[in-house]
Amino acid sequence: MRSPAESAATNVTVLDPSEVRVRLQEDGQLELRLGEETVHAGVLVVPAFPISRPNRFVYFRDEDGNELGLLIDPRRLDRESREIVLAQADQAYFMPQITRILRVEERMGVARWEVETDRGWSAFDVVARSESTWFVGRNRVVIRDADGNRYLIADVTAMDRRSRRLADLHL
Amino acid sequence: MRVTTAEREEEALSAASALPEEVREWLAEHVPGQRAVLSQYADLHGPGHFGDAWVVATDRLLLALRLDSDGLKCQARLALTDVSRLELREFVGNGRLDVMSDGTTQALARFTKSLARDVEETAREFARLASEQRAAVGLPAAEVAGDVGDRGAARCAICGRVLSREGVCPQCMDRKQLAWRMLGFVQPYAWLAGLGLGLAGLATAVTLVRPILTKIIIDDVIMGQRYDLLGKVVLVLALLFAAGSGLTYARAYLLAWLGQRVVADVRSRTYRHLQHLAVGFYERRQTGQLMSRLTHDTGHIQDFVADYLQEIVVQSFTVIIILGIMFYYEPKLAALTLVPIPFIILTTTMVRSRVRRYYRSARRRMGGIHAVLADAIPGVRVVKAFAQEEREIERFDLRNEGYTQTSISAARLRSAYMSSVAGLVGVGFVLVWYWGPKGVLSGTIELGTLVMFTQFLWQLYGPIGAMSRLYERFQFAATAAERVFEVLDTQAEVDRTREQRSAAEVVGAVSFDHVYFSYEDGAPVLYDLCLDVAPGEMIGLVGRTGVGKTTIVNLVCRFYDPDRGTIRVDGHDMKEYDLRSWRSQIGMVLQEPFLFHGSIAENISYGRAEAAENQIIAAAKAANAHDFIMALPDAYDTQVGERGVRLSGGERQRVSIARAILHDPRLLIFDEATSSVDTETELLIQDAIQRLISGRTTFAIAHRLSTLRYANRIVVLEEGRIAEIGSHDDLIARDGIYARLVTAQTRMGIQPTAAEPAADENGGEGDEFDEGEDEA
Numbered sequence: 001m002r003s004p005a006e007s008a009a010t011n012v013t014v015l016d017p018s019e020v021r022v023r024l025q026e027d028g029q030l031e032l033r034l035g036e037e038t039v040h041a042g043v044l045v046v047p048a049f050p051i052s053r054p055n056r057f058v059y060f061r062d063e064d065g066n067e068l069g070l071l072i073d074p075r076r077l078d079r080e081s082r083e084i085v086l087a088q089a090d091q092a093y094f095m096p097q098i099t100r101i102l103r104v105e106e107r108m109g110v111a112r113w114e115v116e117t118d119r120g121w122s123a124f125d126v127v128a129r130s131e132s133t134w135f136v137g138r139n140r141v142v143i144r145d146a147d148g149n150r151y152l153i154a155d156v157t158a159m160d161r162r163s164r165r166l167a168d169l170h171l
Numbered sequence: 172m173r174v175t176t177a178e179r180e181e182e183a184l185s186a187a188s189a190l191p192e193e194v195r196e197w198l199a200e201h202v203p204g205q206r207a208v209l210s211q212y213a214d215l216h217g218p219g220h221f222g223d224a225w226v227v228a229t230d231r232l233l234l235a236l237r238l239d240s241d242g243l244k245c246q247a248r249l250a251l252t253d254v255s256r257l258e259l260r261e262f263v264g265n266g267r268l269d270v271m272s273d274g275t276t277q278a279l280a281r282f283t284k285s286l287a288r289d290v291e292e293t294a295r296e297f298a299r300l301a302s303e304q305r306a307a308v309g310l311p312a313a314e315v316a317g318d319v320g321d322r323g324a325a326r327c328a329i330c331g332r333v334l335s336r337e338g339v340c341p342q343c344m345d346r347k348q349l350a351w352r353m354l355g356f357v358q359p360y361a362w363l364a365g366l367g368l369g370l371a372g373l374a375t376a377v378t379l380v381r382p383i384l385t386k387i388i389i390d391d392v393i394m395g396q397r398y399d400l401l402g403k404v405v406l407v408l409a410l411l412f413a414a415g416s417g418l419t420y421a422r423a424y425l426l427a428w429l430g431q432r433v434v435a436d437v438r439s440r441t442y443r444h445l446q447h448l449a450v451g452f453y454e455r456r457q458t459g460q461l462m463s464r465l466t467h468d469t470g471h472i473q474d475f476v477a478d479y480l481q482e483i484v485v486q487s488f489t490v491i492i493i494l495g496i497m498f499y500y501e502p503k504l505a506a507l508t509l510v511p512i513p514f515i516i517l518t519t520t521m522v523r524s525r526v527r528r529y530y531r532s533a534r535r536r537m538g539g540i541h542a543v544l545a546d547a548i549p550g551v552r553v554v555k556a557f558a559q560e561e562r563e564i565e566r567f568d569l570r571n572e573g574y575t576q577t578s579i580s581a582a583r584l585r586s587a588y589m590s591s592v593a594g595l596v597g598v599g600f601v602l603v604w605y606w607g608p609k610g611v612l613s614g615t616i617e618l619g620t621l622v623m624f625t626q627f628l629w630q631l632y633g634p635i636g637a638m639s640r641l642y643e644r645f646q647f648a649a650t651a652a653e654r655v656f657e658v659l660d661t662q663a664e665v666d667r668t669r670e671q672r673s674a675a676e677v678v679g680a681v682s683f684d685h686v687y688f689s690y691e692d693g694a695p696v697l698y699d700l701c702l703d704v705a706p707g708e709m710i711g712l713v714g715r716t717g718v719g720k721t722t723i724v725n726l727v728c729r730f731y732d733p734d735r736g737t738i739r740v741d742g743h744d745m746k747e748y749d750l751r752s753w754r755s756q757i758g759m760v761l762q763e764p765f766l767f768h769g770s771i772a773e774n775i776s777y778g779r780a781e782a783a784e785n786q787i788i789a790a791a792k793a794a795n796a797h798d799f800i801m802a803l804p805d806a807y808d809t810q811v812g813e814r815g816v817r818l819s820g821g822e823r824q825r826v827s828i829a830r831a832i833l834h835d836p837r838l839l840i841f842d843e844a845t846s847s848v849d850t851e852t853e854l855l856i857q858d859a860i861q862r863l864i865s866g867r868t869t870f871a872i873a874h875r876l877s878t879l880r881y882a883n884r885i886v887v888l889e890e891g892r893i894a895e896i897g898s899h900d901d902l903i904a905r906d907g908i909y910a911r912l913v914t915a916q917t918r919m920g921i922q923p924t925a926a927e928p929a930a931d932e933n934g935g936e937g938d939e940f941d942e943g944e945d946e947a
Contacts, residue, residue: 028269028276050263090219094264094283106531107341108650110333120221124285125333127324128535138569146324146333147284149264168577169532 015060015069017076022084030088032060032068040068045088050095051136051152058089095142095150096122101163104170110146111170117151124149126170133171141171194225194236197243205229209300211293213280215265217246226268226279226293228300233270235279247277252308254301257294259317261287268294349649352656353475356433364480367425371481374418375488377411382626383496384408390619422481430477438469441658450730452661464654471651479644486634486641493631500620504610507602508628511595515635518595522588523640529581536574543567596632603628671749674756677741679706679837679868681727686736688722696722698891700736709869711882713909718888720872724840727870728757758836760863762843764820764827768812771800774826778834786833793862794829795855796822821852828859839864841871843878876913885909 021033025041032043042063048070049057055075060068071077074085096117103114109128115121124145126132133143141153153159156167190198190210198207209228216222216237224237224246233254235247253272257279260267266287268279282290294315302312324333327340334340357364384404392401442465453461497505547554547563554563603624610616681704688697696719704710712720725731726738729745738745745753755778766774775790776782782790787807791797799822803809809816811826818826831839841860861881864871873879885902887895887909895907902909 026275027271028278087218091265091267091281092262094215094219094262096221106528108335110335110341117221119219122221125324127333127335145285147287148324149284169528 013067013069015071017071017073020071020077020081022077022081024084030084034069043068045085045092047089047093050089050093051140051142054093054095055086055089058085093150095152096120098143098151098153098159098163100160101166104166106170113143113145113151113170115151122151124151135171141167143171190225190227193238193243194227197236198227198229198234201245202229202232202234205231209293209296211280211290211297212286213268213282213290214286215281215283217278217281219265219281224280226297228297231304233279233297233301235277247279249277251301251304252310254297254305254313255311256313257298257301257315259291259294259315261317266290349652349656350645353472353648353652356437356472357429357476357480359436360429360432363425363429364476367422367429368481368484370418370422370425371485372488374415374422375485376492377415377418379489379492379496379630380411381408382623382630384411385626386500386617386619386623388619389622390617394618426477426481430473433476434469434473437472437655438465441465441469441655444659444661448658448661450725461658464658468651468654471648472655474644475648475652479641479648482637482641486638489630489634490638493627497624497627501610501616501624504603504606504616504620504624507606508599508624508631510602511599511632512635514595514598515592515632518588518591519636519640522584522591526581526584526588529577529584533574533577533581536570536577539570540567540574543570592632592636596628599628599632600625671752672743672747674740674748674753674837677748677753677756677837679756680704680739680741681838681868682739683723683726684737684739686726686733686738688719688726688731688733690722690731696891697726697733700891700893702886702893702896704868704870705883706868707866708883709864709871709881711879711885712870712872712888713876713879713885713912714888714894719891720888721842724842724870724872727838727840728759729753756837757840758831758834758838758863758867759840760824760827760831760842760860761840764823766811766818766823766826769810770805770808771803771811771826772807774811775829775833777830782833787829790829790833791826793832794825794859796825796829796859799825821849821856824856825859828856828863832859832863837867839867839869841869843872843874876909876916 015034019035022043023031023033025031029041030043030045032040034040040060040062044061044063046059046061047054047057048059056073058071058074060071062068071085074082074089077085096119098115098117100116101113102116103112105112106128111126111128112123113126114123124147126143127146131144133141135141139153139155139157141156143151143153145151153167156164156171159167189212190207194210195207198205207227207229211226213224213226214221216224216239222238224235227234227236228251231251233247233249233251234245236243237246238244247270249270249272254270255273256271258269258271258276260269265281265283267281268290269276270279280290298313298315305311305313326332327334327343329343330340332340332342384407387400387404391397392404445461445465494505494509497508543563543566547567554560603621607616607621607624611618611621683700683702686697686700687695689695696717700719700723702710712723714720722731726733729750732746740748740753758778767777772784772787775787784807788797791800791807800807800809803816811818841864857878864881871879871882879885880899882899884896884898886893887902887907889908895902895905895909897905903913
């Protein structure tokens, strides 16, 4: 038996995209308008499935951490709102996608990766540990570097031969 | 903290030199006459692309610059006096530094986690600069808000590279120096080591003489028809074989003995050193890692001493002697044999590193297989209950396939390597077999020399391959040695320079005088703590996890020293007391009572090995432990600890209370001893505790507030400060934090668990208080 308060907490509040307006205020704070009257300021965007469904299933939370609702597909927002939400989601969960692996050199359990990503060239160190890399499904890989930055290989098999070989050896 | 002009000058210089040329040029052009005072590099551009950016503070301005393909752009420019607040924001994989002025917020920089720590530090410096300028015009100080969360990976203090899992810098490890230090371990046995290596050299020489004798048999005995020589030559040959086996035995035994001896010394020295290291050293490392330094890493050093040294001597000796002999007899033919050598070295070094990669990858994948098994086998009930067998099989097969693929690749590469080396050796043979017989037929080369050459060829190419692999083995030993040296190089905790006062006669008055403390990461734990504890007084420490309860206890035990302020015992600075003498006055009853491997009697008398049997029984009785001990078949001689009888939590606690009672300390540390026992046992324990604390100065950390009913005073800590202090009744009357907690716990306490003596655990605890570990 659930008390009414509990069922409110367990309900999934899905937002209707046509009701959602998102704007950036002067002071850099995010403003969320739901329908005509409700306005929240200082809103945070939190992706719920950042790895498996990036840019989808985005939660809005207010400053105190209260959930304001779930937006299933930001693409169905108006243009300005969409761009803001996607940029905020990208910032909240920054994970460049590796498009090409240039070099991987491992010494004493620390691998130095040099890669090309959709965000430009990058180099990072990965300490050999089981938590450092994990597969999501068969071909999707997340790499966590020594500092906690994340990198994604969306599909290992889709990369060029050399990248595939390096990935094969080091993942 | 005031910064002198000279320091400021220096700072400006270093800030300017840290900036690249183009930024300095830009500054000279756009803000002429102003110097860069402080700067911070950032590695992301606004929309989330990797790129170079800088935040620069000049004498008056704060600037955000970013380098685009068409040059530097100024992203933000404001007067330092306008900076009212800097805000750090933490996200996954990146962070942002914002600046607030006149109610508007601007982003100054975006950066990956790798720079988070630096940016946080520099942001405080920017705020300091801004505050100074604002103070001059009568504005309030600029503040810094937010933090960047994770503190990033451990990095090398010298080169800034990420350290390996073992805490060693792959870049800076000085291998040459390590080799010398490892040789230092051998030094006490230098004479024996020399002898061993000498024997190894001699044994090698013996094997090298055989082909020469073969040559003599062919050229002089057979071709020269000097049969009188045969007997002598064969006798020498037989003697050489005998000598060879004798030498081999002596060498092998001597070097093995030496290796074991040396490594035993290293182990013992390292362990002795570990025992004298401060608690802080242990807190930064995992137990397993430290244990592996003693067992695994020392083994690699043994390998270095027993094997590696001899290998170097034997192999290089072999190659040099063989080449010497060959060049002595037939320089031209000898030169031909050199042809494949560079190729052998090249192939070996090239293939080695690739094979190593495959093996490493295979090892990692085997780890993956282990992980799947470790998941699925203990979780088999869940798997079956959800009918997910097929899914688990698929998961396993995926890993299994991956591992097999890598192993096959490694095997293929290895086979290719073996066959190519064999091929290269073949080239040597072909050359010798072509030019050799030609020389023999033309009479320039003797037949015996040719046979000798073919025998030597086998002995020559082997060591060359082996030597190209030696470096890799040295690498292992060097890494291991580095880890062992790290322990040996860490300073032991006691500084014996001061006059040491004995703590044998202390009464137990402890006073904290404006004590500040932070652990290594710099986050302050205690601020300006002042507390006077009278002899025999019981102080209850209350507060959330991380609030500093355990830290206070750590300071009392002198596991750490305060950053500022003093802790006095009977009016003397605690540091004046001899450390061991002070600690012997402290008894501890911990949340997770630790029993050593051994009998119950040994565990009770741990702090006082000389205690008589009846004293042990008296202590056990006082701790309400006697009855359960006598019910065990082996009574006081029952083996406990890792491999012994499993005592229940309550029993262990009572053994540890008995230990403390027998130890008879002046001061008692008490860490919530009753967190996981049934009500009846709790009563027994409370009763024992009551006996234990009477007359001793006691610090009790409690999560369950009922434990504190005997406390003379209760200290409620909040954010490293004393929020409330007083007796239970005082604090209830005050109706503050403590009163709220008591109400909350009482409410939680009215639950069926209280009525069921057998139901144990945490039924009565408020959720605001963890029953788990404190911050330590």
